[in-house]
Amino acid sequence: MDNGTKINVPNVSQSINVKYLKLLYHHLISNLLTLTSIPLIIVASMEASKMNVDDFNRLGSFLQNNLIAVAFGCTFLIFSLIVYFLIRPRPIYLIDFSCYRAPDEHKAPKSMFMEHCRQFGIFEESSLDFQEKILERSGMGDETYLPEAVGYIPPRPTIALAREEAEMVMFGALDNLFANTNLNPKNIDILIVNCALFNPAPSLSAMIVNKYKLRTDIVTFNLGGMGCSAGVIAVGLAKDLLQVYRNCNAVVVSTEIITLNWYKGNEKSMLISNCIFRVGGAAMLLSNKSSDKRRAKYKLLHVVRTHFGSDDKAFNALRQQQDGEGNVGVLLTRDVSPICGKALKVNITKLGPLVLPISEQLLYLATLMVNKLFKAKMKPYVPDFKSAFDHFCIHAGGRAIIDELEQNLKLSPEDVEASRMTLHRFGNTSSSSIWYELGYIESKKKMRKGNRVWQIGLGGGFKCNSAVWVALRDIKPALNCAWKDCIDKYPVNLDD
Numbered sequence: 001m002d003n004g005t006k007i008n009v010p011n012v013s014q015s016i017n018v019k020y021l022k023l024l025y026h027h028l029i030s031n032l033l034t035l036t037s038i039p040l041i042i043v044a045s046m047e048a049s050k051m052n053v054d055d056f057n058r059l060g061s062f063l064q065n066n067l068i069a070v071a072f073g074c075t076f077l078i079f080s081l082i083v084y085f086l087i088r089p090r091p092i093y094l095i096d097f098s099c100y101r102a103p104d105e106h107k108a109p110k111s112m113f114m115e116h117c118r119q120f121g122i123f124e125e126s127s128l129d130f131q132e133k134i135l136e137r138s139g140m141g142d143e144t145y146l147p148e149a150v151g152y153i154p155p156r157p158t159i160a161l162a163r164e165e166a167e168m169v170m171f172g173a174l175d176n177l178f179a180n181t182n183l184n185p186k187n188i189d190i191l192i193v194n195c196a197l198f199n200p201a202p203s204l205s206a207m208i209v210n211k212y213k214l215r216t217d218i219v220t221f222n223l224g225g226m227g228c229s230a231g232v233i234a235v236g237l238a239k240d241l242l243q244v245y246r247n248c249n250a251v252v253v254s255t256e257i258i259t260l261n262w263y264k265g266n267e268k269s270m271l272i273s274n275c276i277f278r279v280g281g282a283a284m285l286l287s288n289k290s291s292d293k294r295r296a297k298y299k300l301l302h303v304v305r306t307h308f309g310s311d312d313k314a315f316n317a318l319r320q321q322q323d324g325e326g327n328v329g330v331l332l333t334r335d336v337s338p339i340c341g342k343a344l345k346v347n348i349t350k351l352g353p354l355v356l357p358i359s360e361q362l363l364y365l366a367t368l369m370v371n372k373l374f375k376a377k378m379k380p381y382v383p384d385f386k387s388a389f390d391h392f393c394i395h396a397g398g399r400a401i402i403d404e405l406e407q408n409l410k411l412s413p414e415d416v417e418a419s420r421m422t423l424h425r426f427g428n429t430s431s432s433s434i435w436y437e438l439g440y441i442e443s444k445k446k447m448r449k450g451n452r453v454w455q456i457g458l459g460g461g462f463k464c465n466s467a468v469w470v471a472l473r474d475i476k477p478a479l480n481c482a483w484k485d486c487i488d489k490y491p492v493n494l495d496d
Contacts, residue, residue, distance in 0.1 A: 227459025231431035255281030256430035280429025
């Protein structure tokens with residue numbers, strides 16, 4: 001039908017040509033060393049084929065007449081190899097991990113949550129309306145979990161109930177981990193526990209030591225006050241310790257305790273934590289033993305940590321809207337976007353040279369040089385991180401933060417599916433959310449040998465931390481995985 005209206009049809013052939021031209025460029029740059037080496041090898045082979053017996057005799061005579069130089073060269077080569085093998089970083093393996101799934105009686109549907117809030121008698125009507133809107137827009141479903149203390153009317157945020165929650169989560173995750181790995185708790189060499197807001201005495205790590213009767217010479221750390229990104233910090237600490245201690249393993253426990261952090265006021269920015277934080281935790285077993293490689297799931301490639309200092313104006317503006325804890329609600333506010341963007345930029349600037357192919361780094365460098373030398377106003381080239389990673393685990397702090405990173409990193413809906421579905425099923429479980437996401441990918445049977453995973457932790461401070469893993473084999477989900485009995489329901493349509 002031709003009614004004189006002009007229809008703008010995109011030039012598909014041109015876009016396809018650009019796509020394949022870029023693909024060809026990536027292949028040429030990535031294999032540049034191989035492409036340049038092949039002609040040299042051919043020339044050397046041709047020259048070697050022309051050598052006769054006299055040439056070999058002359059070569060033997062030359063070596064005999066320069067025995068001191070030859071011996072010195074061989075000695076230097078052997079010494080260099082010995083030094084290299086002694087000082088090279090030890091490979092760190094992730095044997096397995098376990099995410100805690102609370103009993104069904106702790107489920108907190110949104111309708112029940114709001115009904116309880118009304119019965120508490122402590123919230124103004126505007127505060128109730130605000131919490132209801134947050135729940136509707138949060139991206140969370142009706143199967144997240146809350147601790148026992150919040151189920152009482154009114155809530156009972158006591159230290160005793162907080163300890164019960166900690167025991168429930170930590171011991172539940174550890175019991176599953178020990179069952180999956182056949183690990184005897186007495187064989188644990190290093191124990192690291194991170195929990196931002198609940199730091200009792202005796203510590204959470206001491207609770208684990210006493211529960212499982214761990215060795216008296218075990219090395220323990222208890223990390224507190226580091227926000228939702230502390231899970232990657234704990235992994236980084238385990239990595240550093242395993243570089244020092246030989247033939248050791250380390251257990252890392254990441255969690256957040258909700259009981260004592262229930263807010264009973266009407267400041268809207270502080271009410272957000274009531275709406276999005278939910279019960280959860282994860283336990284991981286890492287090792288530097290070469291014998292563990294064959295049974296390990298992943299190898300740790302990189303840990304990059306960045307911390308935005310308090311001298312940043314955007315950070316100070318946001319901090320004025322938060323309580324003294326410095327973390328609650330941060331990942332749902334619009335004001336977090338500039339801070340998150342800056343922290344992420346600093347982090348990927350450090351991570352990029354470690355993981356991106358040289359072709360992507362050259363494109364990024366080219367735009368910077370053009371802007372610098374010619375004072376142009378070209379937009380900096382955003383590297384294609386999908387050329388370096390197969391899977392992405394973005395902290396499930398809230399729908400807004402996932403949207404922000406999806407847009408800035410140019411990811412597809414499939415790339416952030418694990419983050420969105422984790423937020424929907426378990427809510428914001430703080431530092432352990434990236435492990436629920438990795439469990440989701442495994443449960444969907446998408447993890448193949450050689451796949452690279454980028455875990456991105458974001459949290460108060462403001463911090464942005466990254467961990468990069470590579471799968472050592474095709475991964476099958478554990479029998480007691482937190483996603484069992486519900487993985488077939490996902491992904492769900494969040495627009496509904």
